[in-house]
Amino acid sequence: MSFNSVDELLAAISATEGGRDAIDPATGEVFAQVPVATAEDLEDAVNRAEAAQVSWGKLSHAERSDYLNKAADAIEASSEALAVLLSREQGKPLNGPNARFEVEACVGWIRANAAFELEPEVIVEDDKVRSEMHYDPIGIVGAISPWNWPMMISIWQWAPSLRMGNTVVAKPASSTTLSVLALAAVMNEALPKDVLIVVPANSKVGAALSSHPKVGKIMFTGSTEVGKIIARDASGSIARLTLELGGNDAGIVLPGTDVKAIAEDLFWGAFINTGQTCAAMKRLYVHEDDYDAAVEAIVEVAKNAPMGNGLDEQNVLGPLQNKGQYEVVSKLVDAARDGGATIALGGNPDDSQPGYFYPTTIVSDIDNDNPLVAEEQFGPALPIIKYSDLDQAVEWANGLDVGLGSSVWGTDSAQAVEVAKRLEAGTTWINGHGGIDPRIPFGGAKSSGYGLEFGDAGLKAVAQPHVITINK
Secondary structure: OOOOOHHHHHHHOOOOOOOEEEEOOOOOOEEEEEOOOOHHHHHHHHHHHHHHHHHHHHOOHHHHHHHHHHHHHHHHHOHHHHHHHHHHHHOOOOOOOOHHHHHHHHHHHHHHHHHOOOOOEEEEEOOOEEEEEEEEEOOEEEEEOOOOOHHHHHHHHHHHHHHOOOEEEEEOOHHHHHHHHHHHHHHOOOOOOOOEEEOOOOHHHHHHHHOOOOOOEEEEEOOHHHHHHHHHHHHOOOOEEEEEOOOOEEEEEOOOOOHHHHHHHHHHHHHHHHHOOOOOEEEEEEEOOOHHHHHHHHHHHHHOOOEOOOOOOOOOEOOOOOHHHHHHHHHHHHHHHHOOOEEEEOOOOOOOOOOOOOOOEEEEOOOOOOHHHHOOOOOOEEEEEEEOOHHHHHHHHOOOOEEOEEEEEOOOHHHHHHHHHHOOOOEEEEOOOOOOOOOOOEOOEEOOEEOOEOHHHHHHHOEEEEEEEEEO
16 A cells, blocks of 8 residues: 555644644644554554564564565555645655655665664584574663654664664654654555554653563663663663663864865765754864865855755755754754854844744854854754864864764875874764765664664664573
8 A cells, every 4th residue: 555645644643633733843833743652552452463473583584674665665555645634744845965865865765774684693604613693682672753754764763773683673763753643554564463563642741651560671762861871771681682772973084175066965975854863963173274275165155055945956955853852952052143154144043934944154363162053953044163283183083972973084095094083973974964874783882872883784683682502
């Protein structure tokens, strides 16, 4: 079955009446109702997932991969309706690296996880002993996803967990619950009953998921503050954890780089999803000799990136997803202005217009300790900081207690690699920022979390290592 409209998706997830309001961040209007789960609903979901896991875990990798590929087929068949719903609820435009892109990424990520090979590993073999490492299901994975990429990050959690024989109980962010419910409804047309269950719970009810004694693994993407709470909650049951937490990614442009040639890539490294991406570039360091040219080039790119309602096909930037995040960005840009920085573009929102639109903002002549640099803005505002020598730029880039991603930009690859080695981050990209690949492991350093996702490392992270040793 394919879903051909948002109305069909909403009917499938009982989102047409009752519940709480779903707000379109582009208009501020209510467009649907969000089902609300109770503590009893969560308990029922865990029990159903526990029962379903027995038979699901007994399937071979090939059999589970076949189911995953059928789920990917189902998403493809309903892709446009899913993208439109995502745009309505999250705010991101249909085009550009946004809603349609996100739905397509869900398909690609599922297929990649279905295709990865993970055979038992021979650790030791000699004339006396053979020792093998096997990877067994953990049981139930509790998957807690954020509001910025609600579908794609859910798939990052769901696909490897299901592939490895676990069942999943998912708790989506409260402001993007419909998108996740709809995605699961589409996938469940192809998956066995109860291997994937989404519980539209509030944070209070959702907290029971991370402390539930039957949940063997928690995957969480979100803020460092909430990640710490989840880690404490999970300690009682000693559930395994993968935490992908907040970042404030730095980019460093090496001296002598042609900044005009890379301006568009720099812009999208910072402004993908209107800046609402954990691993987006949040602060950019440029050498003093190239600084003015860099600011000018990035401003020119920014001027040509239309912002507006996501359902308008021309737009590639949208609103902030919620009022709280709008206020965070506004406060930090005001702090930059008050600190003497130059607002090279933007910085003056039109509060008379509906929706949570904050204009594309480029800030120059800003001190490294200004709040817009030191705190994660998570929105469409990029501070560009001038440095005089490379050691200073590296010190500033490493100066915060976060380390999700980072980037180095320049034509000298050897120099770029040497600088990259000095940066404290889970991932450092060279001549790009934020580009992820289902084959390449991804995880944070410092307060940006721990545990790896993606690739065979991601499969192993949602499995129970099991050593089998045979004495000959």
